[in-house]
Amino acid sequence: MSTTAEEQAKLVETSKRLAAYQAVKDHLLPEYTRIGIGSGSTVVYVVEAIAALGPAATSKMAFYPTGSQSEELIEAAGLTLQYISKLPAGQQLDVAFDGADEVDDDMNLIKGGGACLWQEKIVAASAKQFVCVADFRKLSPRLGTAWKKGIPIEVLPMAAPRVLDELQRMGSQNPRIRPGLPGKAGAIVTDNGLWIIDAPFAPLLLPKDTETDRGTDGAWTVDALADGLIKIPGVAEIGLFYGKNGLQVASGAQKPVAAYFGMADGSVEVKTPSS
Numbered sequence: 001m002s003t004t005a006e007e008q009a010k011l012v013e014t015s016k017r018l019a020a021y022q023a024v025k026d027h028l029l030p031e032y033t034r035i036g037i038g039s040g041s042t043v044v045y046v047v048e049a050i051a052a053l054g055p056a057a058t059s060k061m062a063f064y065p066t067g068s069q070s071e072e073l074i075e076a077a078g079l080t081l082q083y084i085s086k087l088p089a090g091q092q093l094d095v096a097f098d099g100a101d102e103v104d105d106d107m108n109l110i111k112g113g114g115a116c117l118w119q120e121k122i123v124a125a126s127a128k129q130f131v132c133v134a135d136f137r138k139l140s141p142r143l144g145t146a147w148k149k150g151i152p153i154e155v156l157p158m159a160a161p162r163v164l165d166e167l168q169r170m171g172s173q174n175p176r177i178r179p180g181l182p183g184k185a186g187a188i189v190t191d192n193g194l195w196i197i198d199a200p201f202a203p204l205l206l207p208k209d210t211e212t213d214r215g216t217d218g219a220w221t222v223d224a225l226a227d228g229l230i231k232i233p234g235v236a237e238i239g240l241f242y243g244k245n246g247l248q249v250a251s252g253a254q255k256p257v258a259a260y261f262g263m264a265d266g267s268v269e270v271k272t273p274s275s
Contacts, residue, residue, distance in 0.1 A: 015135040015262025020045035020097075022268045023133045023260040027095050030057065034087070036123040037063050037070045038098025039116040042133050044073060046097045051077040064093060066123045067116040067191050084123055092251060096127035100259070101239075102140050102147035103132060106206050107255050107273060108222045110143050112152025112239030115178070115190050121237055125254055129246040132259040136269075139261055142203040143222060143240070150175065150198035151229070152239035157187070157195050159234020166232050167199045171220070175199035194236055201225065245273055 003011070020042060028035065028050060035050075037043060047070075050058060055078075062082035065071040074081045087093070098120055102110040109132065111117050124130040140146045150172070155163050160177055167175040178196040180188040187195045202219040210221065220228075226240040245255040259271040 011264060012135050012137065014266070015264065016042045016133075017045040017048075017262070018266065019133050019135065019260040019262035019268050021049040022270075023097060023131050023258070024049040024053075026260075026270075027097070027129065027131045027258070028053075029094070032094035033061055034082070034091070034093045035061055035063050036066070036084075036093045036096025036098070036127050036130075037074055038066045038096065038120055038123065039069050039114050040099040042099040042135065043070060043097065046133055047073045047077050047079070051079060064096075064123055064126075066098065066119040067114075069114070069116070084119075084126060087126060093123070093127035095129045095131060096124050097131050097133055098124060100132050100134050100138055100241075101149075102143050102145070103134060103138050103259050103261075103271070104143045104204070104206065104222070105141050106222075107132075107245070107259055107271060108143055108204075108206075109241035109255070110147050110151060110239055111241055112154070112196065113147075113149070115152070115154075115188055115196050117152050117239040118154050118190070118192055118194075118237040121241065121254060124241065124256075125252050127246065127253075128251075129257045130253060130255070132256040134259065135262045136264050139269075142205065142209075144201055144203040148200060150200035151225075152178075153197045153199055153229060154190055154192070154194050154236045154238075155197055156234045156236065160187075160195055160197065163197060163232055163234050167197070167229075170201075170225075170228060172199040172201055192236070199229075247273060 241254040246253040
């Protein structure tokens with residue numbers, strides 16, 4: 001039986017909430033004191049789940065946002081706000097919760113649909129463990145399968161034309177500067193004062209798909225493309241979260257140790273590096 005657009009929207013929101021509550025239950029331990037809070041619609045429910053624990057559980061915790069949206073969520077929930085720039089040298093966040101635009105079979109992510117990717121990556125890489133929370137629509141076998149808008153790339157405005165040219169040479173299909181419309185004429189401006197380019201590529205390959213860095217028809221592996229993109233002069237950061245997770249390295253991990261997906265049937269699917 002088909003569902004209406006309103007019913008589908010309600011189903012998606014319910015799935016996000018279920019995943020968020022389960023992720024917080026499993027990964028926000030009572031002894032934790034430093035928690036990263038990402039951006040996006042799913043994180044609304046992460047903060048809701050944390051606040052529902054009550055002051056007795058959260059009074060000794062500080063929460064580190066990835067942007068203005070998560071900052072407002074933390075303050076509105078009555079939680080203690082702190083900033084990643086104030087994290088003492090040599091210290092890490094205990095855990096960070098954030099969403100994703102797409103998650104592949106190897107738990108690589110595309111992030112940056114909300115234009116907060118640079119700060120999201122800094123917070124995720126500052127945490128001992130990064131936990132991804134999403135809904136069933138974000139699951140894909142390969143990045144770029146469902147998310148067709150392209151890989152978000154944060155760039156210096158003066159370098160944008162050259163970056164666009166280089167992206168086309170790398171095989172991107174119609175990369176574009178993200179517009180600020182309808183709220184703002186011209187390019188969207190990030191919290192860092194930079195622009196976002198969205199660069200569509202053919203679905204990205206995993207190591208098991210090919211023995212080379214590039215497959216047929218110019219398709220890239222996730223790691224090889226990420227390495228190429230970040231080396232383009234003028235690129236500040238990219239929306240590919242790849243490499244190692246917090247179980248593999250002691251610090252600097254970009255990939256999650258677990259990804260929680262609220263499913264259409266009301267269940268929560270948990271994906272881990274071994275699953």
